[in-house]
Amino acid sequence: MAIYSMLFSLYGPQGWWPLIEYSGDNPTKTGSIRGYHKENYDLPETDNQRFEIMIGAILTQNTAWTSAEKALMNLHDMGALNVLKILEMDEEILKEAIRCAGFLNQKSIYIREIARFFMDLNGRIPTRKQILSVKGVGEETADSILLYAYKQPEFVIDAYTRRLLFHWGLIEEKTKYKDVKVLFESNLPQDVPLFQEYHALIVEHAKRYYQKKPYGLNDPLKVMMDK
DNA sequence: AACCAGGACGTGA
């Protein structure tokens, strides 16, 4: 919680998960198109917004969000950012729409897989095990979907989280996903907005100080970790 | 010109 407080005082609310199909007039985050919704923890409100988060979670795998966002905008402009259109869309057209996000051959398959999964859900909240059974959905993507689309208290661990904690001396370099996750979840109140902000804040901080080597240079928090 | 992006999967030790 101490680390969270410092990150929050540095950067404030992050407004995750960004939603293209959200017509709020909140100020956009610098350098991005739109979709952030600071201090609004009611989103997503519709089934279609939940679906958009799923697709975005696939598209951003090992890919910059700016690229994933362009792919989402392509689909949006085609009126195809919904389950039915995704499922009936020609595969080659889908690939072209998401080409800018990379891994188009895999992601086009994954997107159709999760679209089918989402439709079969019929509005129900999926369990973690169910989401993990979808091809193309690993632990991080599953937790992202549960936390941001379904508001379940699942902490998201990504490469940035690992890198931060490693350089702060809090974990070994290849601590298992589950162990890093437990480290957070066992030390925090099971609060969804807290989990949502915390992960987003980690990404924001890591982008600033842990993107290029040497990692952690001038990290204002690193100094405090040594004590 | 390498290296990194809000990873996951398939393969063979």
Next chain:
DNA sequence: TCACGTCATGGT
């Protein structure tokens, strides 16, 4: 289980 190669495009 675990290490390693593969997947694709875009930005720095």
